[in-house]
Amino acid sequence: MKRVVVGLSGGVDSSVAAYLCQKQGYDVIGLFMKNWHDDSVTISEECPWLDDSNDAMMVAEKLGIPFQTIDLSEEYKSRIVDYMFKEYQNGRTPNPDVLCNREIKFDVFLKIAESLGADYVATGHYCRKNITEDNGQKTYHLLSGLDQNKDQSYFLCQINQEQLSKILFPVGELQKSEVRQIAAEQGLITADKRDSQGLCFVGKVKLPEFLQQQLKPKTGQVVEIDANHEIYKQKISKDIESQSQKHLYQASYGKVVGEHPGAHFFTKGQRKGLNIGGTPEPLFVVETDVKNNIIYVGQGKSHPGLYRNGLKVLNHEIHWLREDLKLNIGEQQNYLARIRYRQPLENATLYQKENALYVIFENPQTAIAEGQFVAWYNNDELIGSGVIN
Known part of the structure; x- marks a missing residue:
């Protein structure tokens, strides 16, 4: 039985990803990443990490899978936030979500998953993966999600072959409406939860106030x-x-x-x-x-x-x-x-x-x-x- 660690964000997509992995016969573990401590710059009513963490825990409970919250705020600050400040200071416009996938989810988080014996990590990204083999050499292909309105392949544009070899995208073949329907059928608390608009795993941030911390x-x-x-x-x-x-x-x-x-x-x-x-x-x-x-x-x-x-x-x-x-x-x-x-x-x-x-x-x-x-x-x-x- 191969083990999959699912990044449960407290949203509907990752909840259904966990359910689908379980249904496919994987040994599933749910992990919630806490990437942020400073509530002074998040619009707490919009997307508080504590609520997300609780929702993720309740999904894990419903599915009967082990669950844990891991604190990656130190890595997130040094690899994403400091980079953001520096880029804005230099008059450039960074994309923290692309960086978060490369540096946090599919690097730091992936290594933690592997330390738990995981063969793969799974996320709720709307992407698909294909594998071809030529003379024993495998090539991993990152494809757009079938739901063109939700395709998130762009956010994974900085990952590499080795990272891609370890990732599963269980919802990539589905439409968003189908994902919500599955969540509702399984009685998952996140079925009707609206999508968060915030920075990657930080929540909805007031960007000017956020930047004014340093700039x-x-x-x-x-x-x-x-x-x-x-x-x-x-x-x-x-x-x-x-x-x-x-x-x-x-x-x-x-x-x-x-x-x-x-x-x-x-x-x-x-x-x-x-x-x-x-x-x-x-x-x-x-x-x-x-x-x-x-x-x-x-x-x-x-x-x-x-x-x-x-x-x-x-x-x-x-x-x-x-x-x-x-x-x-x-x-x-x-x-x-x-x-x-x-x-x-x-x-x-x-x-x-x-x-x-x-x-x-x-x-x-x-x-x-x-x-x-x-x-x-x-x-x-x-x-x-x-x-x-």
């Missing part, structure tokens, strides 16, 4: 750039370097329309939190300049400052889940790609140059933010990813 507010100017400014009229060269470059703004290019509490609290494409009214169309952040503490904004979601054809990933930040498909210098390949979770996949061409990998999209993309991840797919298989530079 001090610093008043600066909000400068509006007109959509017809000369900077947008320059003919963009067809070479990939030019298509991947962002616009470089100066305060003299626009007019001051307000103040902000710190450029490092904002990200490209952001609309909420500017608190500036009186414009015909809503204002969107088109660029942040943390060095000079200026936020550049433009009116409307079709503002040219929001769009770009390509992006660049430095060589040391490229990650191939399928190492066998890695591009060599001078090679190029067509893939489907996305730059954020739930974004529809878009046609793109990857070019591996000496200094970096370039991803050039068929259609211009909105709000390409440094620090986020671009992930590329062959149909529904995730092939690789990288940090947007």
Whole structure:
């Protein structure tokens, strides 16, 4: 009987994952990860970890499986939170959920599971896994979840073959509605629980308050750039370097329309939190300049400052889940790609140059933010990813 340790989060997906593993004949253990201690920055009514932990315990009790809470808050702080602060401070926009999967769930948590004799860990992710064998060599394939509205393969874009070999995705073949139905049929307390919107296993966080723990507010100017400014009229060269470059703004290019509490609290494409009214169309952040503490904004979601054809990933930040498909210098390949979770996949061409990998999209993309991840797919298989530079 193979042993599976399920990461029970207190949500419906991981609850059903545990039930399905049990049904398939695995010896199942449930573990809840406590990753956060500071309640001052979580919106406690929204997603308190204590309630989640209790729900996870009650699911384990109902299923008759051993259950334990493990405290990973130290590792979470050093590997995720400190990284987040550093990225925001440098004017980049990190994705803690991608990092949490790579560093916590499928590294620290996986090692704990193995110390308990686990053959696999299982989660409630909406992904699928396939295995092919060639000359005795196994290749693990990470595929999108069948529920296209819930597909979470993007969040696993930084894991590797060895990690993938040890993971089960019991709900990946199901629709969300089917998962809820199974939970209801089995009398699991989480059947109707709504999905949490928070950081990975932290709960719903007030991001500005969270960041202000380390990053001090610093008043600066909000400068509006007109959509017809000369900077947008320059003919963009067809070479990939030019298509991947962002616009470089100066305060003299626009007019001051307000103040902000710190450029490092904002990200490209952001609309909420500017608190500036009186414009015909809503204002969107088109660029942040943390060095000079200026936020550049433009009116409307079709503002040219929001769009770009390509992006660049430095060589040391490229990650191939399928190492066998890695591009060599001078090679190029067509893939489907996305730059954020739930974004529809878009046609793109990857070019591996000496200094970096370039991803050039068929259609211009909105709000390409440094620090986020671009992930590329062959149909529904995730092939690789990288940090947007």
